[in-house]
Amino acid sequence: MVRQFAITARVFRCSTIIAFRCGGDWLVCAAMRSVHTSPWKAPLMLVLATAFWALSFPTMKAIGQMQQRIIPESNSWFSASLCMTYRFGVAGLVMLIWCAPTIRRLTMSEVWEGIGLAAFAAGGLVFQMDGLAYTSASTSAFLTQCYCLIIPIWVAVRERRRPSPMVVLSCFLVVVGVGVLSRIDLREFKVGRGELETLIASVIFTAQILWLQRPCFARNNVRHFTLIMFVMIAVFCLPVALVTARRVSDMLSAYSTAGTAVSLGILVVFSTLGGYLLMNRWQPLVSATQAGLIYCVEPVFASAAALFMPGWFSLLTGIDYPNERIGASLLVGGGLITIANMLIQVQGAGKSSS
Template sequence: MGQVYFILILTTFFWGGSFLFTKIGLREIPPPLFVLMRFSLAAMIMLFVSGRRLKNFNRQILWRGAAVGVTLGLTNISFVFGVQGTSISRAGILNNLFVLFIPFIVKIVWGDRIGRINLAGIILASVGIWLLATGGSEGFNRGDLISTFCALMIACQVVAVSKLLRDDDVYLVSLVQFATASLMAGCITLLLPLPHVTLHRSALLSVAYCALFPTVFCFTLQNAYQRYVTATRAGLIYTLDPVWSLVAGFFILGERLSAREWLGCGIIFIAVVIPLGVRYLMERRLVKRYVETEDGVPGVT
């Protein structure tokens, strides 16, 4: 289990880096084209890696991979527009709201209770968003709004991975996901007017990084290892994403937040971590009771 946690934490590091490299790449590449290039390259890499596995391809893999791929496409398309319109520090924190959206999705689709602790987290997060909106020079801008929508899409993607994927070949599932996201970005690129694009090395390296590490590497590992932990524990680990984006924004891009913005970011982070922490402790207590019952020692009721 320790290996599972280490790998999931490692994915957050590379996902955090995607904020930085996406911001750099978007200086020259329009958002939908960036997603198209990223996931087309990722799909080609995955096709090469999983070439011998194609004989095991079936309708179930196609259906499940495409279903998760739609959420992946919506996540990354909204992600690039959000990062383009705001700082990566603010985008990283707002993306982290996905943890609070997960209970609502589960409630709507499966009828599970939201719980008072989740509602308290949402109220607290609202306070943090208000501080962000009133603390910056531009207030709660368009990029912030899109980044919040991206958080909803991330929640859908996390739930989809947990609920839809079973014992499918993770390489083939990832291949279908990347191809689906690439197809969605390609359609948007064709619909929107495309300005003249001049690609320099920094932009191409940004696409290569985002295709290889946060996409091929991380999503394949997520598909392979997230199934061994609960959604709560996975969500708790994924809250590390904005930590890396804040560090990159501060030290590399020179982003500076006002005291009010830092307070808002801190409150949003706390609003996310507290519900996760409470659910994590509840899960551990339930596991302990189960183990005690299995060993013949009555659990506390």
């Protein structure tokens, strides 16, 4: 008993020392990090989360093409909201089964954290989806990554200090990298309804990242608040699906084929359960600035997935969805984003070990 108490005290003392040494944007994440955890583990887990999220882009596009055959007269709002309802509803059911033994210990703090994450996720996706109807996909992908700039500005205002040169350099490389990856033409760029709504979505996604970083949620059970998050996103999206449905029967027939069912399964297992559980578990162990830059790797993985997944869906379902080809934009843009993340992670590893 005495030995166990001594070990616990040593761990607490080391964590406290790390927290006071790091300061600023690294304070909360360093205090929460175990002395036995590699400083690279959390960033790598978040990179894996972005890879899982990236699978959703070709998967949802394939679902859209399949549903055009099943329900030709359906609109984009119905398809998107119904997909969100099923995706997060099924994931919520899986989480409910997983959390059954401990659900009685669910706290109000976990409920509040889950509702907040759900509200920000649903709100951001609504603005992003509507914005896509008024701007190009490449412009949307570019503007969505603006949270990598918003977060350092927020941290600088909150901490009353300037971002470090490494953070500024990393943000610059990410913006240029995403611009190259998205093939943005500044001569044709304009700020209209689509661009404005996408920027609003980026601000909301920033709030989601910062909400997960709040110190008051540090002791919450990841499975519990993830369960609440999934259920509430489904609850928020269901009314939109009901209002935009031409017939109630369309909500069942939309996923009545083997192809749509398999595609939905990919979204549930990888992009929802895998991606969000990794995010909710590991993001609090890095700074908000680190997290924002890591999530900018998502377009790189999405471009990589588009090299082979469309052909796989075409073979499976018979839709006409050709693979994209690897090009200079993927190599250059992806390289810049990767370099930016390597720089910021090296800085983070150095601070957490100092």
